Amino acid sequence: xxxxxxxxxxxxxxxxxxxxxxxxxxxxxxxxxxxxxxxxxxxxxxxxxxxxxxxxxxxxxxxxxxxxxxxxxxxxxxxxxxxxxxxxxxxxxxxxxxxxxxxxxxxxxxxxxxxxxxxxxxxxxxxxxxxxxxxxxxxxxxxxxxxxxxxxxxxxxxxxxxxxxxxxxxxxxxxxxxxxxxxxxxxxxxxxxxxxxxxxxxxxxxxxxxxxxxxxxxxxxxxxxxxxxxxxxxxxxxxxxxxxxxxxxxxxxxxxxxxxxxxxxxxxxxxxxxxxxxxxxx
Amino acid sequence: xxxxxxxxxxxxxxxxxxxxxxxxxxxxxxxxxxxxxxxxxxxxxxxxxxxxxxxxxxxxxxxxxxxxxxxxxxxxxxxxxxxxxxxxxxxxxxxxxxxxxxxxxxxxxxxxxxxxxxxxxxxxxxxxxxxxxxxxxxxxxxxxxxxxxxxxxxxxxxxxxxxxxxxxxxxxxxxxxxxxxxxxxxxxxxxxxxxxxxxxxxxxxxxxxxxxxxxxxxxxxxxxxxxxxxxxxxxxxxxxxxxxxxxxxxxxxxxxxxxxxxxxxxxxxxxxxxxxxxxxxx
Amino acid sequence: xxxxxxxxxxxxxxxxxxxxxxxxxxxxxxxxxxxxxxxxxxxxxxxxxxxxxxxxxxxxxxxxxxxxxxxxxxxxxxxxxxxxxxxxxxxxxxxxxxxxxxxxxxxxxxxxxxxxxxxxxxxxxxxxxxxxxxxxxxxxxxxxxxxxxxxxxxxxxxxxxxxxxxxxxxxxxxxxxxxxxxxxxxxxxxxxxxxxxxxxxxxxxxxxxxxxxxxxxxxxxxxxxxxxxxxxxxxxxxxxxxxxxxxxxxxx
Numbered sequence: 001x002x003x004x005x006x007x008x009x010x011x012x013x014x015x016x017x018x019x020x021x022x023x024x025x026x027x028x029x030x031x032x033x034x035x036x037x038x039x040x041x042x043x044x045x046x047x048x049x050x051x052x053x054x055x056x057x058x059x060x061x062x063x064x065x066x067x068x069x070x071x072x073x074x075x076x077x078x079x080x081x082x083x084x085x086x087x088x089x090x091x092x093x094x095x096x097x098x099x100x101x102x103x104x105x106x107x108x109x110x111x112x113x114x115x116x117x118x119x120x121x122x123x124x125x126x127x128x129x130x131x132x133x134x135x136x137x138x139x140x141x142x143x144x145x146x147x148x149x150x151x152x153x154x155x156x157x158x159x160x161x162x163x164x165x166x167x168x169x170x171x172x173x174x175x176x177x178x179x180x181x182x183x184x185x186x187x188x189x190x191x192x193x194x195x196x197x198x199x200x201x202x203x204x205x206x207x208x209x210x211x212x213x214x215x216x217x218x219x220x221x222x223x224x225x226x227x228x229x230x231x232x233x234x235x236x237x238x239x240x241x242x243x244x245x246x247x248x249x250x251x252x253x254x255x256x257x258x259x260x261x262x263x264x265x266x267x268x269x270x271x272x273x274x275x276x277x278x279x280x281x282x
Numbered sequence: 283x284x285x286x287x288x289x290x291x292x293x294x295x296x297x298x299x300x301x302x303x304x305x306x307x308x309x310x311x312x313x314x315x316x317x318x319x320x321x322x323x324x325x326x327x328x329x330x331x332x333x334x335x336x337x338x339x340x341x342x343x344x345x346x347x348x349x350x351x352x353x354x355x356x357x358x359x360x361x362x363x364x365x366x367x368x369x370x371x372x373x374x375x376x377x378x379x380x381x382x383x384x385x386x387x388x389x390x391x392x393x394x395x396x397x398x399x400x401x402x403x404x405x406x407x408x409x410x411x412x413x414x415x416x417x418x419x420x421x422x423x424x425x426x427x428x429x430x431x432x433x434x435x436x437x438x439x440x441x442x443x444x445x446x447x448x449x450x451x452x453x454x455x456x457x458x459x460x461x462x463x464x465x466x467x468x469x470x471x472x473x474x475x476x477x478x479x480x481x482x483x484x485x486x487x488x489x490x491x492x493x494x495x496x497x498x499x500x501x502x503x504x505x506x507x508x509x510x511x512x513x514x515x516x517x518x519x520x521x522x523x524x525x526x527x528x529x530x531x532x533x534x535x536x537x538x539x540x541x542x543x544x545x546x547x548x549x550x551x552x553x554x555x556x557x558x559x560x561x562x563x564x
Numbered sequence: 565x566x567x568x569x570x571x572x573x574x575x576x577x578x579x580x581x582x583x584x585x586x587x588x589x590x591x592x593x594x595x596x597x598x599x600x601x602x603x604x605x606x607x608x609x610x611x612x613x614x615x616x617x618x619x620x621x622x623x624x625x626x627x628x629x630x631x632x633x634x635x636x637x638x639x640x641x642x643x644x645x646x647x648x649x650x651x652x653x654x655x656x657x658x659x660x661x662x663x664x665x666x667x668x669x670x671x672x673x674x675x676x677x678x679x680x681x682x683x684x685x686x687x688x689x690x691x692x693x694x695x696x697x698x699x700x701x702x703x704x705x706x707x708x709x710x711x712x713x714x715x716x717x718x719x720x721x722x723x724x725x726x727x728x729x730x731x732x733x734x735x736x737x738x739x740x741x742x743x744x745x746x747x748x749x750x751x752x753x754x755x756x757x758x759x760x761x762x763x764x765x766x767x768x769x770x771x772x773x774x775x776x777x778x779x780x781x782x783x784x785x786x787x788x789x790x791x792x793x794x795x796x797x798x799x800x801x802x803x804x805x806x807x808x809x810x811x812x813x814x815x816x
Contacts, residue, residue: 004456010367013360017384020423024395027402085298093295102299104552109306111548112541113484115513119537120309122520123530150305183288204390211392213487214517238394245491262398266391273390277383373623443660447722450616451673451729452649461672466663
């Protein structure tokens with residue numbers, strides 16, 4: 001069959017996503033790797049000090065990685081139970097009418113811009129946390145975790161719901177027919193059957209939290225130290241890039257270091273995407 | 283005992299839903315109450331005055347509008363054409379899967395990484411400078427997965443019978459796609475596009491180094507000008523400048539405008555989807 | 565002497581590795597109604613879709629043998645399958661108007677085939693709707709969505725859509741299986757009238773329908789053409805034992 005001009009070009013359009021992915025990786029490599037000429041990779045990743053504008057500067061991103069991991073872990077403590085709770089409720093308990101009302105709420109929650117979350121965290125949550133925990137400053141890893149948790153919740157909820165509602169009805173009926181009640185059916189039959197989809201939802205939730213920028217920039221307090229204390233300010237990787245790129249002269253070591261952080265972030269999130277893909281397949 | 287376990291379990295699920303609804307309403311109501319105090323026609327239609335301590339946010343509204351339009355002009359055709367290829371033309375299963383993995387991976391890339399890519403490629407390499415064009419292209423790549431996925435779903439939902447009937451009167455594949463498939467899939471594609479606009483309008487990190495400026499007296503008059511944008515404006519008001527007692531109220535006003543804008547965009551998309559589902563007769 | 569519109573010679577068709585039509589030799593008479601019947605899965609719809617090459621849409625379809633339309637091989641001599649489909653129209657089992665207005669549904673094929681003149685298109689659309697006996701029912705609502713019509717009306721609209729482009733052959737794939745008895749009677753009557761102008765092939769699993777509307781009948785079983793003769797003859801004195809068993813309800 002003869003194809004017209006646009007039809008011939010279609011495969012190229014479809015492959016553009018990969019072009020962009022490779023383009024992003026390539027750019028991050030080109031702009032990021034020059035930093036390894038002066039700072040070895042090992043010292044870059046495991047260095048404990050991030051003093052980019054000191055003389056001499058130090059580029060160790062361990063505190064930034066720790067910051068990212070802390071707020072992400074904190075966020076998951078909120079996003080996983082509440083997100084899964086929503087997913088199970090929507091798929092197993094809610095009737096159609098309730099579902100049609102609740103689902104838009106979750107979508108709207110996902111649609112709130114991250115800068116608005118950050119703003120909300122700064123003006124309301126941070127002072128509140130400062131007061132009830134008697135802290136000197138309200139912008140902490142804990143504050144960021146709470147907000148990030150709410151932000152990652154819709155991701156977990158919507159993907160987990162897809163997985164749970166695609167569990168065949170026959171399984172539930174078999175469980176009920178054996179005399180199990182609803183809770184037993186959910187916890188012993190439905191959730192185990194949807195296990196891999198639920199896992200994928202959690203992985204993508206992690207990706208959402210670790211890549212979030214504006215919120216952590218505004219509420220995490222931006223202090224590049226390694227601390228186990230959730231009530232101290234931290235400085236995640238994303239926030240570092242966003243905050244410092246504006247002042248880093250193009251082509252300087254600082255500039256390259258920020259791209260290298262971008263590369264680390266990119267590789268982490270691509271890895272998470274691929275893991276999630278693997279679990280979705282099951 | 284079993285009964286009590288079930289009651290507690292189901293209660294926990296209800297609490298998760300309550301948590302989502304309350305979080306969303308808390309953000310919405312708190313920001314609305316504070317924000318509507320400063321909101322008036324002047325606030326919407328005036329330029330900022332006296333070092334950002336007075337006046338309105340008109341240039342930021344216009345800037346966000348321009349960026350969103352530019353994003354869609356770029357991402358919509360690419361996304362729809364990719365989806366057409368994936369659903370109607372691509373035959374090789376492995377290729378389809380590879381492209382889909384690419385789409386998912388691109389969707390998982392952190393927004394700040396898109397910002398780095400835009401800075402290195404559009405601002406520097408292509409020499410577009412910090413401009414509407416650079417920002418729109420960066421945002422366009424970011425929302426491409428949203429548009430591809432929505433279009434794919436919409437095109438897939440077009441019944442096979444419509445296509446057969448069109449072929450049976452002698453239409454070519456391309457005629458069938460442009461005259462039957464796309465018009466039938468339009469509501470779904472529009473929904474996806476609107477959600478994409480909502481996402482683009484609310485994002486800050488990708489435009490941080492590619493498009494925005496804190497203050498601009500004149501409106502942009504070409505796509506090579508930098509712009510103000512609502513999300514960045516909130517961030518800048520909260521973190522830059524010295525007169526926070528004047529800036530915070532303006533930030534509230536800006537937040538309510540941005541939140542209102544993004545929420546109505548999402549709401550419209552949800553409405554179109556529900557109406558489309560009801561109107562469907564095939 | 566009967567003129568034959570479509571002739572197949574040693575036609576075989578496979579989906580992948582499974583044979584679906586086996587050595588079919590059939591000659592379809594012009595300006596008559598030919599019914600193809602048989603139990604489900606016998607290949608009757610597949611055979612119908614050979615005539616307008618709609619099987620081409622399914623990956624892995626292979627064909628050997630010849631299919632001649634007016635002595636031209638539709639797989640070799642007719643290069644442009646879109647032109648073939650203009651000559652061989654089709655009405656489907658699942659009633660499938662486009663989600664467009666009544667007018668646009670009928671005009672669709674005309675526009676596809678390059679008609680530009682608005683008044684000509686309009687005239688042709690009106691004539692086609694008149695030909696299928698739908699005019700009085702829809703003349704005031706030509707610009708309403710086709711889905712506002714009843715199922716039977718929609719099917720007649722689909723017939724109007726098929727004949728608007730002036731085909732020479734019209735294929736009907738179980739056109740009444742989704743319709744009520746009254747609509748079915750109307751469609752059958754319409755098929756009677758249409759044979760003056762067109763060569764008609766109708767696939768059906770309804771024996772009474774085959775007996776009522778057709779001049780010739782083909783009986784198929786598991787991809788084989790068992791018997792092909794005048795309808796009267798087949799229903800009164802079938803030659804093959806298997807045909808007789810089918811007609812007397814022993815299987816199917």
